Amino acid sequence: MTHKLYGAPLSLYSGKARAYLDWKGVDYEEILSSADVYRDIIVPKVGRPIIPVMETADGEIVQDTTCIIDHFESGSEGPSVYPDTPKQRLIALLLEVFGDEWLVIPAMHYRWNYNEEWVYGEFGAASAPEASKQEQLAIGRERGANFKGFCPILGINPQTIPAIEASYEALLAELNIHFTAHDYLLGSRPSIGDLGLIGPLYAHLYRDPASGEIMKRLAPQVARWVERMVDVKTPLSGEFLADDYVPETLIPIVERMMNEQMPFLQTSAGMLSLWAEANPDAEIPRAVGMAEFEIEGVSGQRITPPFSLWMLQRPLDFYRALTGENRVAVDEMLNSIAHSDGFQNFKDGPRLRFEEFKLTLA
Ligand SMILES: N[C@@H](CCC(=O)N[C@@H](CS)C(=O)NCC(=O)O)C(=O)O
Structure with missing residues (x-):
């Protein structure tokens, strides 16, 4: 089997x-x-x-x-999506968090504000593959409405939309420069960072037709990378760049994460601490309230999922366990990335465990 x-x-x-x-x-x-x-x-x-x-x-x-x-x-001894070397591994772990837990904002914005009718059909086709197109549309409207309902609580509204688009277009431009020179983030092999980014950049931002048109027009090299990621020609192939080299072209992308997502994660950690003090025995909710974030100088409010903090524990644990020259090399890289002190000096909330499909306090 x-x-x-x-x-x-x-x-x-x-x-x-x-x-x-x-x-x-x-x-x-x-x-x-x-x-x-x-x-x-x-x-x-x-x-x-x-x-x-x-x-x-x-x-x-x-x-x-x-x-x-x-x-x-x-369970495998073959090539891994986790680089072995410290700088590359940290960058890959960080960009997984950025893709998984932050780029959901542009993904949901473009899906629901540019592809709404189309995506209802997709929801219907996935939910009831045997139904007629018309029935699928009706089913899809009902199922899709729940997902569309996430947009306001993700901070997507008329005030923030221009900033979300400006940030996404700038990210596309940065990634386009990078993928002109490299097949993946860190060489000719996809890393856990590429996998974090492919979530939002594939289904919502490439496959949804109006989003895909934008990506192909503004950032054709990003579209080619998406195609490489989702249409794998040679499994287990490729190498990470030699000598723990992190291309300069990734720096603005990590800076964007440090600037937009890290302060929000810091606020979320503080909120989770307060929540945990007040609710020591309760099940951890999907969100512990709404918190402010800022994108391109515009502020919004969005839900604070503790799950994002569990994801952040991965790069934090890796970074804090580094010693000697590895730590020096990584700090040198981080010091060249604006706003990365928010990560280096991150003030932890309660430690989290994810087991049996649930988050618990560790
Ligand atoms: N962090 C998770 C999240 C999975 C997730 O959020 N999946 C979405 C669809 S892509 C979903 O089923 N959402 C429904 C919900 O969360 O209620 C992962 O990496 O698998």
């Missing part, structure tokens, strides 16, 4: 899992997460409707793309 991935073409994180599994050469079958699959498999096994979900050949259920990736990475 092969492994099974329950997912859908329009899903952000399914794209991340699929790109990894294809590059890793994992023998798996993708099963569409139709309404029946949610009801009969996903909800009973995971406890809530979420994709992607991996059911391994021996029946283990793994949810969350990071856990799916680590499941296969830890």
